[in-house]
Amino acid sequence: MAEATPSGSGGPIRVSGPADDGPLAIRGGVGGIRFQLEELAGGAEKLDDLAGRLAAIEVEVRRIWEDLTPFQDLPRWTGTMALNAVGEAGRSVQVVRTELQHISSKVRACKHEYEMAERLAGAARGLGVPNVEGELQRHTDFWRTGFLSRSATENIIGNAAFVSPFLKALAEVVIPALKPRPLAVTREESIPIVLDPSPSGLLERVRVIDERGAGYIEVIEVDGGGRRAYVVVIPGTQLRDAAGGANPFDLDGIVEGVGDSSESVNKAVREALEAAGARKGDPIVGVGYSQGGIHAMNLAASDAFLEEYDLRYVLTAGSPVAHIASKPDVSSLHLEHRTDWVPGADGAPNPDARNQVTVTMTNDLYVQTGEDVGIGPGHQLGSYQDGARLVSQSRDPSLVESTAALGAILGTGGAATATRFSLSRTKAPAPAAASADSHKPARGYAGR
Secondary structure, three states, X not given: OOOOOOOOOOOOOOOOOOEEEOOEEEEEHHHOHHHXXXXXXXXXXXXXXXXXXXXXXXXXXXHHHHHHHHHOOOOOOOOHHHHHHHHHHHHHXXXXXXXXXXXXXXXXXXXXXXXXHHHHXXXXXXXXXXXXXXXXXXXXXXXXXXXXXXXXXXXXXXXXXXXXXXXXXXXXXXXXXXXXXXXXXEEEEEEEEEEOOOHHHXXXXXXXXXXXXXXXXXXXXXXXXXXXXXXXXXXXXXXXXXXXXXXXXXXXXXXXXXXXXXXXXXXXXXXXXXXOOOOOOOEEEEEEEOHHHHHHHHHHOOHHHHHHOEEEEEEEEOOOOOOOOOOOOOEEEEEEEOOOOHHHHHOOOOOOEOOEEEEEEOOOOOOOOOOOOOOOHHHOHHHHHHHHHHHHHOOOXXXXXXXXXXXXXXXXXXXXXXXXXXXXXXXXXXXXXXXXXXXXXXXXXXXX
16 A cells, blocks of 8 residues: 555554465455554544545635635735635635545555455456465475475365355265254263363363264263353264264265355354253354354354354354354454365355454474374464464464454353263165154254
8 A cells, every 4th residue: 555644643554465474465454454454444544534524614714714814905904914814724624625535546556456356366266276385385385294285285176165055965865874963962060170271271171072982972061150152063074984974074064164154063062052051142252263164154154053052252163164154243363274174175265254263373294204193283273272372472463363262251261061962873764665653843942
């Protein structure tokens, strides 16, 4: 943006680009370009309003000057001096008014240029237009790890707006076995825990619930400063069982998350919250890793869920969530790694929004011959926990505000109660001719 500042104000108005804090690249939040431009646009509106008031003053000063013109032939210290003073005041008001309008137009032009640049960048990604520096980085990362990086995956998939309807059609028509099925929710146990409410501590709960077994989620009741708050912990994709079985977090769960907005998981989470003691309007934090992050963000976009509970914050790690539009009053923090292809599987970067902060870890990773790194070294939960610790230590304004928002909900942590629930897909209905029982509705929560 061209420098624009009122005379004598001490310096130009500038817009800073995406922040880097050591190995963290930060996009969105109060330090994001989008929010800065929105704030400047709001300032431009106020400048326009002020310029309009000054224009009215100009008209009034001109009227006074015209009223004084009959007295210009009187002695200089009575007529001419007064006339000149009023005329000079009018010119000064005009200069200030013109300058304010100039600054306002510059700010609006900057916002327009940024939006055009974003559209062009999106079009370039969709067309596969290469970026030399980016291509070199992507090739280097592939050589080091043997896996595509996040940006390489985004470039290959391109504009993935077609993915959701395609997967929904795949799930419901092409492969009926993938059609989402209702989930049975069974309460397993409630245990006292000591909760670390930091991003890293919440990701540790993902590891704990994943180790508990396939198909489990955890609901944690926290004393959030005098009022109960709840954390919903959803694991990543679990490959313990074959796809299409009872576990809702198998590979087919990705299809439901992307193609069906996690409808079955959404209902199951509401049942689990109710069984854990949550009441209508209680504040909720959603935490999800990989596939679990898709389900958690779908809660933030669900009218049905938000009508029941006050979901305030979502934390995801290694999750492709760019096309999930959360409600504006839900804050979210998304952790990604440059070498992790999974967050790029939606074909687009996360939005640069006031309520949405994306942190990309940029440290180099290497894979040794014969080393088992699953679906890639960048997708390891432990690596994301390391990044989350750096987030808590950062002084970047976007991260400071985001972690403060999380702390305002969960407090400082300490004693809490974790209730575990097992989720399982109900069996697909048998053909109509097989039995009259096949028409009976699936049972809901099995632990009441």
